[in-house]
Each structure stands twice: as structure tokens, then as C-alpha cells.
Amino acid sequence: MIRVQREDFDAGAELAALTAGRTDIGGVAAFVGLVRDFVEPGAGERPAAIRAMTLEHYPGMTEKAIAGIEAEAMARWPLRAVTIIHRYGRLEPGDRIVLVACAAAHREDALHACAFLIDWLKTKAPFWKLEDTGDGTRWVRAREADDLRAQRWEKG
């Protein structure tokens, strides 16, 4: 199940729904991404506090890209069910941004698929973040560390 939405989500309710009526699931691995109130400065940058963040996305392509990433996870691991929810719009520190939950017969598959999904969502789904530090706004630059984390899942 994939949802791209402005509204908040209830992670507990989503996990309950993922496994409702199922007796073939041995474990669920979940990741919830939140808005932090700080940034670690890069070289030559000042530390800054985050007041708010606005997530922009590409309606239409976003859903397709996430579906493609989900299909890749289903092909790699024997998953029983997957929930991916990604929010957009204006978010404040402490707000939930993203939920990834994977259900499988065995924990290893659920845990690996969950890590894979969040790594690929960060680098392959069309979202962009505009940070508001109080001194103005700036677009968040893609991180090389995120690219490297995503690349470790590349085959070949």
C-alpha cells in the first residue's frame, strides 16, 4: 500500500492494518522518519536550527517511482505486505515525514527490505526539501552519504 499525502499518519494504526487478519506473518520491520530541529553543518557552513521544512514532490511520478521501488523490494525479498506513506507540504520539527513497514514470514527479510526501501526512497523518489532556518529558506542538497547508502543495494 502506497500513499503520498499532506496529512499526518498514525504509525500504530498502519502497522495494525498491515497485519490485520493475517497469520502468515512472522515479523514487521518499520521505519518512521521525522523532521529534526537541527542540521549538521557541512564544510564552511554555519550550524543552523530548523524552524520548518516544506516537502515538494512531482505528483504522478512520485507514486510511480515509489511503486517501482516497492516492486524491486518484493522481487528481492519474500515479503507478505508493505506499507509506504510519504508526506509532503509544510512540516515542523518532530513531525513525521515517512513510514516504511515491511511484513514477512521471517525477520531477516523484513529488516533488510525496510532498510533497502528507505535508502532507495531517499535517492530515487522525486521529493525536494526547502528548509526554513529563520534566516531564510534554502533547498536541501542531496547528500553523498545517502547516495552511497543507496548504492550498496545496487546489483552487479
Added chain:
Amino acid sequence: MKILYFAWLRARTGRAEEEVAPPPEVATVGELLQWLRGLSPGHGEALADLSVVRVAVNQEFAKPETPVAAGDEVALFPPVTGGGGRGSEP
């Protein structure tokens, strides 16, 4: 051909989308980007460093050699930053 601009590419070109009719010799994403650069000073600035511009054709990630044609939806945007993270404007 419809061009969509996202994030700072929208800010720098001053538009979210536009209809364009490139000449017939513009057949690939790479050629389209070169042609778009000349449309206005804003386009030139937004597309000055193509290493930080990503492209999707009809909602699929594309490469410089990906073909483009009339009727396509071509989106231009910075490298994506979903989930959580940080950084600054290039």
C-alpha cells in the same frame, strides 16, 4: 512539449511549467537542455551547471541520450532528497 520545473529550478526560471516547441534537431534530453539554456537569462542561470540537474521524461528518470519528442512531458529538477536529511542550496 511540456516542461516542468521543480524546487530551485522553478525559482530560477521563474515558472513551474511551460509549453515549448524546440526545433526538429533537438532529439534528446541533452540537446533539449542545451536549447532551453538559450530561452532566457533565467533559463541560462538555472541550467548553468547540468551536474545538479536531473531529468524525467514522461515521469521516468532519463539520461542525456534519452529521446524526446513533441507531446512529451519533461521534468527538470535537482537531485532528490526524500526521507530525512540536510544540506544547502548549490
